[in-house]
Amino acid sequence: MEAINGVTFEDWGAACGNLAAGMSEEEVCKVLGIELPVWQKTNEEWSNKLGDLMAEDMSVATTYGNFFTNPKVGKFAGESADVPSLEDLLAKFPDYDSYLKVSVHQTQASQHGVDPTSVIESYGLNLQTWGQLNMHYMDWYHNYVQNGTEGAGERHKELEALRTKWETLFKEEYKNDAVDLGGDIDF
Numbered sequence: 048m049e050a051i052n053g054v055t056f057e058d059w060g061a062a063c064g065n066l067a068a069g070m071s072e073e074e075v076c077k078v079l080g081i082e083l084p085v086w087q088k089t090n091e092e093w094s095n096k097l098g099d100l101m102a103e104d105m106s107v108a109t110t111y112g113n114f115f116t117n118p119k120v121g122k123f124a125g126e127s128a129d130v131p132s133l134e135d136l137l138a139k140f141p142d143y144d145s146y147l148k149v150s151v152h153q154t155q156a157s158q159h160g161v162d163p164t165s166v167i168e169s170y171g172l173n174l175q176t177w178g179q180l181n182m183h184y185m186d187w188y189h190n191y192v193q194n195g196t197e198g199a200g201e202r203h204k205e206l207e208a209l210r211t212k213w214e215t216l217f218k219e220e221y222k223n224d225a226v227d228l229g230g231d232i233d234f
């Protein structure tokens with residue numbers, strides 16, 4: 048795949064992933080060795096080309112998504128930033144149960160009028176790091192359950208029991224915070 052303005056697909060994707068993680072455009076330009084107007088034009092051109100690339104080969108979408116899970120590739124591989132690696136995140140959320148706690152908490156809280164972003168922030172996460180965990184544990188879940196394999200039903204029940212545990216806890220926590228958004232509407 049050719050580069051646009053000297054920026055490869057990998058470096059563009061990594062730049063986008065680092066931007067989503069909080070890196071400034073100025074830092075991105077420094078790593079890529081280009082000026083801001085060149086970055087902006089390059090970003091626009093790669094964004095426009097992405098749809099065509101995915102139409103030709105859907106694995107490009109997975110590759111691009113992986114840049115948001117691990118933006119430390121290509122020219123960004125050695126860059127230090129306040130962007131935790133997946134390994135750092137897994138040290139804090141080492142298993143599906145710890146991940147599921149955050150996921151269910153976010154869902155239950157949002158059903159009671161709490162901003163879901165504030166919930167993930169209370170766990171020391173932001174949208175980018177939460178996305179990293181989501182991607183990791185979605186893949187893990189798929190590989191662990193693998194419908195059609197021996198024991199898949201039992202593994203699915205095991206994971207549903209974990210979900211039920213957290214749903215019960217957070218429903219109890221929010222039971223006095225019910226929101227009635229339509230209570231004042233008469234028909």
